[in-house]
Amino acid sequence: MRVLVTGATGNVGRHVVDELLAAGVAVRAMTRRPETARFAEDVEVVGGDLDAPETLEGAFEGVDGLYLFAAGKTASVLEQAKRAGVTRVVLLSSASVGFGDEQVGESHRVAEEAVEDSGLEWTHLRPGMFATNLLEWAATIREEGVVREPYGLSAQTAIHEVDIAEVAVAALTTDRHVGQVLALTGPQVQTKVEQARTIGAAIGREIRFEEMTPEQWKAELPEEVPGWVADWLLAVWAGATEIPETALSTVEDVLGKPARTLAQWAADHAEDFR
Numbered sequence: 001m002r003v004l005v006t007g008a009t010g011n012v013g014r015h016v017v018d019e020l021l022a023a024g025v026a027v028r029a030m031t032r033r034p035e036t037a038r039f040a041e042d043v044e045v046v047g048g049d050l051d052a053p054e055t056l057e058g059a060f061e062g063v064d065g066l067y068l069f070a071a072g073k074t075a076s077v078l079e080q081a082k083r084a085g086v087t088r089v090v091l092l093s094s095a096s097v098g099f100g101d102e103q104v105g106e107s108h109r110v111a112e113e114a115v116e117d118s119g120l121e122w123t124h125l126r127p128g129m130f131a132t133n134l135l136e137w138a139a140t141i142r143e144e145g146v147v148r149e150p151y152g153l154s155a156q157t158a159i160h161e162v163d164i165a166e167v168a169v170a171a172l173t174t175d176r177h178v179g180q181v182l183a184l185t186g187p188q189v190q191t192k193v194e195q196a197r198t199i200g201a202a203i204g205r206e207i208r209f210e211e212m213t214p215e216q217w218k219a220e221l222p223e224e225v226p227g228w229v230a231d232w233l234l235a236v237w238a239g240a241t242e243i244p245e246t247a248l249s250t251v252e253d254v255l256g257k258p259a260r261t262l263a264q265w266a267a268d269h270a271e272d273f274r
């Protein structure tokens, strides 16, 4: 079996590559910058841009399964994949598809539709908040031992990127998840204040959480963050302050072992915060 991994340099994709190799599956990894990307020796690296299907010529040759990052011209990418003999696609979608918002989740909804219309066997992965988002706290934790954000009591279910990757590999390599929409979360609900404390425990340092107002936080965002994204995040955090997110059992149901905790994630990323 051979799998083409798109988004292979990303937080999740790089672990999909590793987990497939560990399962004895041949891996072809796609990146827009093959000259700088670093992969294990056994990985076949191909250049390709999902926005420019003409760059994907030959990428699907001899490929059975596709791990698809939701970017670019999904429908024509899938058409090419099918023509070349690919039979299965696993899409990294997002929990935001379920929010029913016109902007948030729209690109993932469109990608899911294209996947379902492709005639390939499919599985959608719909993770909630990635624990890797907390790497945005790394600079102030390293420099000042502090996290500054609004809605410290927002109660979230951060998921470890390796769990998403392992679920993707299960969907690619077994027949059990064909036609399924897998909503994925971490195993616990923790407020931001608790998350900061968990990272502190992993690095042996007390981390303070300083509550900002939403206005202060927005004023300090980099210019490239669109206003609607900031407002959406604030609304999600405000919502999860009133009604905590729910931790789902999907990862454990699929993998037959508990999902990784945030403490484990923090231990795996301790060097990022030191």
Ligand SMILES: NC(=O)c1ccc[n+]([C@@H]2O[C@H](COP(=O)([O-])OP(=O)(O)OC[C@H]3O[C@@H](n4cnc5c(N)ncnc54)[C@H](OP(=O)(O)O)[C@@H]3O)[C@@H](O)[C@H]2O)c1
Pocket (backbone or CB within 6 Å): 006, 007, 008, 009, 010, 011, 012, 013, 030, 031, 032, 033, 037, 048, 049, 050, 051, 069, 070, 071, 072, 092, 093, 094, 095, 096, 126, 127, 128, 129, 130, 133
């Ligand atoms: N962060 C969250 O909390 C969260 C929650 C739910 C869902 N999601 C979704 O998960 C995805 C992010 O996953 P991630 O964190 O693993 O990725 P990431 O670390 O943001 O990396 C993006 C990857 O996509 C590749 N890529 C981007 N545009 C491409 C294109 N046009 N053609 C080919 N490759 C392209 C990049 O590859 P090269 O640069 O090497 O070409 C890179 O490997 C997004 O769709 C996001 O909406 C995120």
